Amino acid sequence: MIRERFGCRAVRIHDIFELQFRRTGGIAAMDLSDPSRPDNGNVEHCLKYNQTLTSRWVRSLPDSTKNIDLIAVGRSSVDLYGEQIGGRLEDMGSFAKYVGGSPTNTAIAAARLGLRVALLTRVGADHMGRFIREELEREGVDVRGVRTDPGRLTALVVLGIRNRESFPLIFYRENCADMALSELDLDDAFLASARAVLINGTHLSTPGVFAASLGAARRVKAHGGRVVFDVDYRPVLWGLTAKDLGENRFVADAGVTQRLQAVLPLCDLIVGTEEELCILGGCIDLLAAIKNIRLQTAAALVCKLGGRGCVAFANAIPDDIESGLVIPGFKVQVLNVLGAGDAFMGGFLRGWLRGDTLEQCCRLGNACGALVVSRHGCAPAMPTWSELQMFMSAGGELPTESFIRHLNHLHWASTRRRDYPELMVLAIDHRSQFEASGDFGSPDRERIAKFKTLGLRALHAAARNDSRFGVLLDGRYGFDALSEAADLPYWTGRPIEIPKSRPLAFEGSADVAAEISTWPLNHVVKCLVSYHPDDAVDLRGRQDRELRRLFDACRRTSHELLLEVMPPRGMPLDSQTTARALSRIYALDVRPDWWKLPPSGDAASWKAIQDTIAREDPLCRGVLLLGLAAPEAELVASFAAAAPFEIVKGFAIGRSVFHDVAGAWFAGLLSDGDASEAMSTKFSSLANAWQSARRSAQEHAQRAGFDLKTIPR
Secondary structure, three states: OHHHHHOOOOOOOHHHHHHHOOOOOHHHHOOOOOOOOOOOOOHHHHHHHHHHHHHHHHHOOOHHHOOEOEEEEOOOEEEEEEEEEOOOHHHOOOEEEEEEOHHHHHHHHHHHOOOOEEEEEEEEOOHHHHHHHHHHHHOOOEOOOEEEEOOOOOEEEEEEEOOOOOOOEEEEOOOOOHHHOOHHHOOHHHHHOEOEEEEEHHHHOOHHHHHHHHHHHHHHHHOOOEEEEEOOOOHHHHOOOOOOOOOOOOOOOHHHHHHHHOOHHHOOEEEEEHHHHHHHHOOOOHHHHHHHHHOOOOOEEEEEOHHHOEEEEOOOOOOOHHHOEEEOOOOOOOOOOOOHHHHHHHHHHHHHOOOOOHHHHHHHHHHHHHHHHOOOOOHHHOOOHHHHHHHHOOOOOOOOHHHHHHHHHHHHHHOOOOOOOOEEEEEOOOOHHHOOOOOOOOOOHHHHHHHHHHHHHHHHHHHOOOOOEEEEOOOOOOHHHHHHHOOOOOEEEEEOEOOOOOOOOEOOOOOHHHHHOOOOOOEEEEEEEEOOOOOOHHHHHHHHHHHHHHHHHHHHHOOOEEEEEEOOOOOOOOOOHHHHHHHHHHHOOOOOOEEEEOOOOOHHHHHHHHHHHHHHOOOOOEEEEOOOOOOHHHHHHHHHHHOOEOOEEEEEEOHHHHHHHHHHHHOOOOOHHHHHHHHHHHHHHHHHHHHHHHHHHHHHHHHHOOOOEOOOO
């Protein structure tokens, strides 16, 4: 009956009807009076019509059948960016490591803007492949399609910033993992769940990846999705230039044009630079090239024009470029144009897949590209949605320095590695207490190091891989424990201050940034400062300079900062003292990710602290309570006082847990196992007490009919 009504023997649309029968009206509700329906008997035309009809009806189904907005297909590599700017690649001395590869960058860009994104690629069974997978997971990108290739290495790119126009780069992609992507990696159900698929030019350059890319596009198209094509032309990756000419963007080649044009009938959107549209259209004249492209596809065409913005063509191509939809760019100081195109694509697709006008899609793309060219790196420079909205509010004018500082802080805070709504930390970063003049006699370095490792193992026994827990460890005696912690899922902090220094001074190099740059990126920099808002002017000035220097170092090296503020002994304290100290530090344009503050039973003090942070930095992660070696009963009481204030996320307590145990262990009265178990028991008791206090506060708030005071996010 179905075949008779369609008058086409080759129609195969049983999956459409299976879904359609469940809708109101069922098959009777379908409009079959389509004049484009082919005559009975023409099998080739029927097959093409079948695909068109299938796409039309699947696209009309509810979005619940599509749980992925975009699947990006293709390159996935690690970028090694030279950190020295303004010289030859040969003269670079250090490199920053970022996720790279055009579709991978775009996947991260789109995910940060709120789209549901997945990646289809291959990475090596190596450290760099694991790095890519972990970074994608942190960014919220679906990694079901990221295959691990045991026989090939993850691709690498080494690149530098010589000036605003020259960006030397070398692709290390010989037999790399992502170029082994094949049709065998395509999962029909996975692809059917996508509203759109993004393919790119590099993954058309060899038969295997060509088949994989077209196979993915055809499967998505057959299930009602749309196909996006990023031309992404790198002549060196087609074997058309010497290997050291990776930055070369155009070499005319008829074979490349023919291969790229093979995907045009499938496309709904095509995006490229002027050079890329010329290679796609097979002509060095841009307008002629675009007209050639239009002859083979009805897709929307977007030409990126760098700092000038972009021009788009939804329908027929006019006789001059300027008669297209021209959307000007945003004014910024350019540092690095690499990655701007991927950012543009992410922004454009944020609008395109949400049904925005073509003009708005272009504006979103331009804004994302402008933000990325002002920063170092590609993927980490991609903006979040809140950041993009703030930037676009400036109206395209060159931002002021103050605006850029606020924007950069928003970027930093909205792209942090992990959320911590609750955090319970064992603080065992003490140094002076363990040394000759400290509390435990004169233990040697090896014994101190061993005890700190026992402390980490005590935390692990209590936390059982729960990421709400953490540890503070120093590098002087806790180096071995820090190394062991690298394989555990816990928050890790590390002190930088010289113990008991006032004015503040830092350990290690005279250049605090140089010191911190040797730390792993997941190590949070902890700094204890003895600080009072009424300190003498000279003392406060010296401490303020060091705090600014430290904050700048943390941002430059991409480390989070925990600032522990302790009022000096003998100075007056009231309910406003700590809040005033925080206000003074914020006035320095220092915005720690975390605060670590003394316990207080005064609700007025906590309200003042919470209000200060809400006013000065609503993106602050929160406050951790310190313990001051207090007995457990006092700590439990301090938890009850702080728990009603949502800005307090937990605690970072040490001596209350380890002091007595350390004394017995160093005296030979406790075995390693007994010492670790004793610390684990004490720490678990405090963790349970904190969680109980927070639950009680929440229950009390609910009974009273109000919410805990929260910091707006």
